[in-house]
Amino acid sequence: MTALTLSTAAAPGLRADAIVIGVAKGSKGPVVAPGAEAVDQAYDGRLAGVLETLGASGAEGEVTKLPAPTGFKAPLVVAVGLGAEPEKDAAYDAEALRKAAGVAARTLTGVKKAAFALPLTDAAALGAIAEGVLLGAYAFTAYKENGKDAKARAGKAPLAEAALLGGKPRDKEHKAAVERATAVTEELNRARDLINMPPNDLDPAAFAAIAQAAAKEHGLKVQVLDEKALEKGGYGGILGVGKGSASGPRLVKLSYTSSKADKHLAFVGKGITYDSGGISLKPAGHNETMKCDMSGAAAVFAAVVAAARLGLEVNVTGWLALAENMPSGSATRPGDVLRMYSGKTVEVLNTDAEGRLVLADALWAASQEKPDAVVDVATLTGAMVLALGSRTFGIMANDDSFRSALHEAAEEVGEPAWPMPLPEHLRKGMDSPTADIANMGERMGGGLVAGLFLREFVGEGITWAHLDIAGPAFNEGGPFGYTPKGGTGSAVRTLVRLAELTAAGDLG
Known part of the structure; x- marks a missing residue:
């Protein structure tokens, strides 16, 4: 983990391998952002022109390297794009700072120490940069071989x-902002590690x-139900x-x-640690990344x-519904009927619609404790990826105001999300002649159908929301901003922000 330090030192005298500054996209060309005054002064106020000559525009994600001025x-110097210059007297958006710092940190792989001289107006901006x-x-x-060459190893090491x-x-x-950023990102990066782990090393028992x-x-209470306990408890879905x-x-x-929580x-x-689809086997080309199906x-x-x-003043309970979905002689078949923990029966029409089955049992278990709200998180449907793309997750809920609050929390912390409906007419498609409900419904609007299925297993009167993170949970393309290739840790920051807002009494 990169070590963070706070420094009031001037950029020229700081011993570092690189200085990171911001450059914005102005109406007439690149604009040097606040924080880079010392560098600009050393270039006689012509730094923006020098950057433009080197091809910089200030666009988001852009990186321009140039030699540090004499005396530094x-x-x-690493100039990183912040996107559009804010209006006069307006501060830079927290997400723009977060992305710029992330791009710079990725660029500086193999560097021992870098100084970040990005626009820092308050503690919130500091937290975003951190x-x-x-x-x-x-x-x-x-899982990478270290190799024998020390220089090669150093070149691949993170900042x-x-x-x-x-x-x-x-x-x-300032100290609190950095401490919060450190706690949240360390746990988010732990989630990334879990998502990236190969499934032969991360099965349900290992998780x-x-x-x-x-x-x-961390002083948490933990309870683990194994096969015998699940059988005894009647957790038919898991x-x-x-x-x-x-x-x-x-x-x-x-x-x-928390002793102070109300x-x-x-x-x-x-938590499907590997999803083959079961008997309804996934086609070729769809299995390679299915280790990520435990991202929720x-x-x-x-x-x-x-x-x-x-130390948030709110009680938080996490339920991890862990299973590996494999085909075998003992596997659940299409047409089988499962009796769920709630007592409802489900006809399994497609064993690749398995996430909703494990979540259904866990949702009902969570409901028995009568929490003020339940939020489930899942890489649930390819339909949500088709609807919202690979960087945005969908939010469904049985309460419009709660859905809006979650959407605002997600946007506030920089996680693109979009509110989705739960159309009642789609529920009929899950009617089963054999059981109380089928695990499949209409193909069109499949992500919404999955949400309607989950709603059936939320206790009466309990506020609930469903986050379908199938798109942003695993980045199969190149890295961007602060997002790496592979597991992303999507929804962690949204959940933490929801807990903070609840602790502060801002959700009613």
Whole structure:
């Protein structure tokens, strides 16, 4: 993990390998952003022109490198694009700062120390920059051969240290902003690690063991239900999905309790550690990334631990519904009927619609504790990817105001999301002649159908929302901003922000 320091030192005298500055896209060309005054002055006020000559425009994600001016101890200046210049007297958007810091941190792989001289107007801006650095510097290297060449290894290592210029080490707000950013990003990066782990090393039992270790470290209560306990409890959905695998399913309950809390949130995560589709086998080309089908459980796990680390005055319970969906002689077949934990029966028409089955049991279990709100997170449907693309998750809920609050929280922390409806006419498509409900309905609007299915397993009178993160959970393309290739940790920051708002009494 990149070490963060706050520094009031002037950029010219700071010993570092690089200085990161911001450049914005102005109406007449690139504009040097606040924080880079010392660098601009050393170029006699002509830094914007120099950058433009080098091809810089200030566009988001753009990186321009140039030699540091004479007299600077750092040899390199890295100018990173912030996007459009804000209006007069307006501050730079937190997400623009977060992305710029992330791009710079990714660019500086192999560098020991960099100084970040980005626009820093207040503690919120400092927190955004810190998050960007820590998220952008992430790398999953656990399965890479180290090799014999020390220089080659150093060249692949993430940025080791980042000095945030303008940050005041003795200022309580500045220290708190960095501490929050560190706690949230460390847990988010832990979720990324879990998502990136190969499924032969992360089966349900292994995931449960990791949760138990984290619970011990951070003072959480943990309960793990194995196959015998699930069978005894009547968790037919989780058992039905996991019965085809040699690796048995688990239901993990993680609880963070605050002595000052009067609100209780329950987070439920889909944790399919590998999804082959089961008997309804996925076609060729769709299996290679299915280790990521536990991203919802990873997000819930990370959010509960982050809430504990931040000491939030709200009780948070995380439910990790863990199973491996495999085809075998013992696997659930299309046409089988499962009796769920709620007592309802479900006709399984497609074993690749398995996430909703494990979530249904976990949602009902969470509902029995009568929380103030339940939020489930899942890589649930390809239909949501078709609807919203690969960077935006969908939000469904049984309460419009809660859906709006979640949408606002997601946008506030920089996670693109969009509110989606739950059209009542789509419910009829899941009617079954054999069971209470089928796990499939109309093909068109499949993401909404899945949401309607989950709603059936939320306790009466409980506020509930469903986040379908199938698009942004796993980035198969190149890295961008502070988002790496592979697991992203989508929804972690939204859940943490929801917990913060609830603790502050801002959700009613």
